[in-house]
Amino acid sequence: MGALAEILELLHNAYERVDSFTGTFRVWSHADASSDVLVERPYGDDGPAVLHWQGAGPNPVETTSTMSVWLVSPDRLRVEIKHGRNLIRLRICDATNWWHWSRAEGARFGAHGEDRLGRRVFPLPPLLLDPAQLMTSMRFEPYGLGTRAGRDVRLVRATPRAAWRAAPSYELELDASYGTLLRSSASDHAGRPFHVVEAVEANFGSRIDANQFEFVSPDGKDARPPGVEQAPAPLTAKQAIPPSR
Numbered sequence: 323m324g325a326l327a328e329i330l331e332l333l334h335n336a337y338e339r340v341d342s343f344t345g346t347f348r349v350w351s352h353a354d355a356s357s358d359v360l361v362e363r364p365y366g367d368d369g370p371a372v373l374h375w376q377g378a379g380p381n382p383v384e385t386t387s388t389m390s391v392w393l394v395s396p397d398r399l400r401v402e403i404k405h406g407r408n409l410i411r412l413r414i415c416d417a418t419n420w421w422h423w424s425r426a427e428g429a430r431f432g433a434h435g436e437d438r439l440g441r442r443v444f445p446l447p448p449l450l451l452d453p454a455q456l457m458t459s460m461r462f463e464p465y466g467l468g469t470r471a472g473r474d475v476r477l478v479r480a481t482p483r484a485a486w487r488a489a490p491s492y493e494l495e496l497d498a499s500y501g502t503l504l505r506s507s508a509s510d511h512a513g514r515p516f517h518v519v520e521a522v523e524a525n526f527g528s529r530i531d532a533n534q535f536e537f538v539s540p541d542g543k544d545a546r547p548p549g550v551e552q553a554p555a556p557l558t559a560k561q562a563i564p565p566s567r
Contacts, residue, residue: 347521451503
C-alpha cells in the first residue's frame with residue numbers, strides 16, 4: 323500500500339478506532355488588522371445596536387487558548403476552552419442532549435435532532451477526533467514521520483480541492499495508530515501561519531469518570547433552550563444607539 327493510500331485509510335476510520343480519549347491542545351491564532359465595522363442588534367430589531375470590529379479591528383491580534391477534550395465513544399463528549407486559567411466555553415454532549423456555556427451567552431441546552439428515519443443524530447465530533455471530514459474537501463500529500471505529545475505521527479500537507487487564491491493550506495500531524503489529528507497548522511496564500519492547534523497531551527483508552535459528562539453551569543445559572551435569550555447586559559454609552567424607526 324502506498325503512503326497516500328495509508329493516509330486515506332488512517333483518516334477514514336479514525337473516529338471508529340477511538341474508544342475513549344483525553345487530550346489537551348494549545349490553540350494559537352493571528353487575526354490581521356481590519357477597518358470594517360459590523361452593526362448588530364442581538365436583542366431584536368427594536369433593541370439597541372451593538373458595534374464591533376470585523377476581525378481584529380485596527381490592530382492585528384494574536385490569541386492563545388487551551389482546549390481540553392474528553393470523549394467516550396460513541397456519543398459522550400466534553401470540550402473546555404480556557405484563556406489562561408479562565409474558562410470561556412464549555413460543551414457537553416451525551417446520547418440524547420447537548421449543553422453549551424460561554425462567558426458571552428451563558429448556558430443553553432437542547433436535544434439532538436433526528437434524521438428522516440427518526441434516528442437520533444449525534445453532532446459531528448471535533449475535527450481533531452474525526453479528520454475523515456476533510457476527505458471530501460482536501461487533497462493530501464504525505465511527507466514524513468514525527469512525534470507529538472509522545473506519540474508517533476504521520477506528517478501530511480493538505481490543500482483545498484476547490485482552489486482559489488485566498489484558500490489556506492494546512493500541515494497536519496495524524497496519530498500513526500488512531501488517525502486522530504494531533505496538530506493542524508493553517509497558512510495563508512503567502513505561507514504565513516494564522517491558526518495552529520497542537521496536542522500537548524494525548525491519551526487513548528483512558529478511564530473517564532461519568533461525572534465529566536454531567537453539566538453544571540460555571541456561572542451557577544440555569545441553562546435555557548435555544549431561542550430563549552437571557553437579559554441583555556448593560557451597554558456602555560459608546561455601544562448604545564437608539565433604534566431606527
